[in-house]
Amino acid sequence: MDKNLKKALRYLKKYIWLSILTIFMSAIVSASNAAPVWFIQLLIDKVLKTKDYKTLYIIAFSMLFVSIIKGFSMYIKEYYSSYISNSIIYDVRKDMFSKLQDLSMKFYKKTELGELVAKFINDAEKFQTAINKMFQAIPKVLTILILLGKVFLIDWKLAIVALCIMPLLSTIMKKFSKKLKNRGKTIQVEIGSITSYLTEIISGMFIVKAFASEEYEINRFKEKNTANLNAAIRSTRVKARVTPIVDFFNTILVIGIMIYGGVQVINDNITSGELFAFLTALGLIYEPLRSLVSTYNDVLTSKASIDRVMEILDYEVDIKESEHPILDFNSKGDVKLKDVCFKYEADGKEILKNINIEAKEGEIIALVGQSGSGKTTLVNLIPRFYDVDSGEVLVDGINIKDIAKKSLRENIAIVPQDTFLFSGTIYDNICYGTSGKTTKEIENAAKMANAFEFIKELPNGFNTEVGERGVLLSGGQKQRISIARALLKNPKILILDEATSALDTESEKLVQEALDKLMNNRTTFVIAHRLSTIFHADKIIVMKNGEVIEMGKHIELIQKDGAYKKLYDTQFK
Ligand SMILES: Nc1ncnc2c1ncn2[C@@H]1O[C@H](COP(=O)(O)OP(=O)(O)OP(=O)(O)O)[C@@H](O)[C@H]1O
Ligand SMILES: [Mg+2]
Secondary structure, three states, X not given: OOHHHHHHHHXXXXXXXXXXXXXXXXXXXXXXXXXXXXXXXXXXXXXXXXXXXXXXHHHXXXXXXXXXXXHHHHHHHXXXXXXXXXXXXXXXXXXXXXXXXXXXXXXXXXXXXXXXXXXXXXXXXXXXXXXXXXXXXXXXXXXXXXXXXXXXHHOHHHHHHHHHHHHHHHHHHHHHHHHHHHHHHHHHHHHHHHHHHHHHHHHOHHHHHHXXXXXXXXXXXXXXXXXXXXXXXXXXXXXXHHHHHHHXXXXXXXXXXXXXHHHHHHOOOOOHHHHXXXXXHHHHHHHHHHHHHHHHHHHHHXXXXXXXXXXXXXOXXXXXXXXXXXXXXXXXXXXXXXXXXXXXXXXXXXXXXXEEEEEOOOOEEEEEEOOOOOHHHHHHHOOOOOOOOEXXXXXXXXXXXXXXXXXXXXXXXXXXOOOOOOOEXXXXXXXXXXXXXXXXXXXXXXXXXXXXXXXXXXXXXXXXXXXXXXXXXXXXXXXXXXXXXXXXXXXOEEEEEOOOOOOOHHHHHHHHHHHHHHHOOXXXXXXXXXXXXHHHOOEEEEEXXXXXXXXXXXXXXXXXXXXXXXXXXXXXX
16 A cells, blocks of 8 residues: 555544444445335335235335434434544644644745645645545445345346446546546645745735736736646546546446346346346446545545645654753853854755854854855754754753753744744733743843833733734834843843844844843854944854854954954945
8 A cells, every 4th residue: 555545544543443433334324325225126026016015014114214224324424434534634733733843944944835834724634535535435335335245146147247347437437547646736736836826925015016016926826826727627627527438338237237137027037126126226336336436536636635744744854852862951151163064955065164163151252254154054053953964063062962952942042133923912922932931020021122111102011912913013123022032031042143124223222232131141142233242242253155264352353454354344334
């Protein structure tokens, strides 16, 4: 069996008993579906021929009884098959989400947001449909088996003739399924592409408008939308062909049986009741068989989705935890990069070359250098967003690979260049990633971050919703919340990517003050864009093309009159 299908079925294990119950109920439904064949035979051979009233009433009563039992079993079967398939998809989504939390930034840098969302929503749903359809298929298969048994009992030769048509049907089925499977893949890819495009455009709407590109985007969307339409139409065309063809062969089958069976009855080989039972049975086989064909197709189409879901679940976590990681790590704040080399892709270009940097407890290390020289990459190695290719990153002399990721990151706070606030209150946003802090502590953090004043002015103070559903904050205000978040975390190591965007002088002053307080008593790596930061730094590290080319204090480097001096003259003066 296919590897991914096997994995998908593993999700069923948890629900094995419910599945057995569902299958049992399905068997009852199947038997009830096949029952009319016996009733017809009895009706013709017994009731009509011998004018037997009693049997007539028994048949009528039995039909009623069977119908009630069938209704009851059907309800249970439907309920549980839906319960199981929905629960499985719940489990799958839960696993996918956990997996997403485990995956490294490498994964997120190269995965399109929309594509990921599509996998979560569309593909997971298709997965569910496939499971549900498989449950629907069980009673159908059983009905077919029961009816086939009956047909053989009546006249095995006739049954064989009828069955010869079946392989023909299955050949047609196979031919179409293969096509459908490919079509299914195309459709999912197209939908994924539309979703990615949509999320991208919506997040980038500002730029679209700023560059008056609405018309252009409408056309781009049209292209993708059309591709999706075409894929869907092609798939429908294949699907639509199946039913008429199956229908045609079925009619031929009935005609053949009518002639052969009629002759048998005339020659008294079988009773007329049996012939009717036979025809009824074949008629009853037809419907489940036809829907089995479409179920089979649906499952095949979903196979593409299952593959896509499994692709995420199977994605190898590349930042691995060591076997016995240090769980409760409390750093003093010594950070050392020793002979560190790094590249993003195994076959890509070397982004960091032989980096040797040491930061003692409480020192401020300022990183400067041209755009693309590797500053962000370097600081991202400290919280282990990426693993070094060679050399090592040591915190308090311990290789960070030996420290549990969670524990390591609890010792580090990051104030990124662009602040990201989650939807929720200001309060929630300051608390993000820390727990058990009192209101007093949170307010203190806000005060130190120079955020308290403006928060108090907001309609609901700390309980004001921010972002999409609430108050929109200015760049400087967001930065101060981000600083408050770091202050509350109170880590030994701080990573600061100074915003390049210029704030107005007043806001700039407030942010700067907050940052100064934040850097106090912490080992800080700061990607510096502000003069004041550079003056304060214990060590300035000048980077160029992934290498440290100069290192020292501001005065020393100015006196040296090298790369730093040039950079200082052009960028900072
Ligand atoms: N996820 C990534 N995958 C592949 N290459 C990357 C990735 N991120 C950055 N790079 C490359 O690594 C190099 C260093 O990038 P980095 O972001 O570290 O520069 P930087 O010094 O922070 O620049 P800036 O001052 O513009 O922020 C660049 O050449 C960039 O193209
Ligand atoms: Mg950068």
